[in-house]
Amino acid sequence: MTEIDRAGSRKRRPNYGPELRRDVAMAACEPGISVAKLAQSHGLNPNMVFIAARVCAIRYSTS
Numbered sequence: 001m002t003e004i005d006r007a008g009s010r011k012r013r014p015n016y017g018p019e020l021r022r023d024v025a026m027a028a029c030e031p032g033i034s035v036a037k038l039a040q041s042h043g044l045n046p047n048m049v050f051i052a053a054r055v056c057a058i059r060y061s062t063s
Contacts, residue, residue: 016044021052028053 024042028035028049035053039046 022056024049025052025056029056 019020020042023040024044026060027033028038035049036046
């Protein structure tokens, strides 16, 4: 395999759209939801969902 062949074979992080991130974060903010199960059902890392839910709660909280 040449250097050029290996350059394009690197696996990159998936880019999730803002709609998916918002929907998952809003679902994580619902009472009684298991964040781990929600993350697993969407194929996401639970840490990503926790962070998104925290940001969602701060951004959309009514103070």
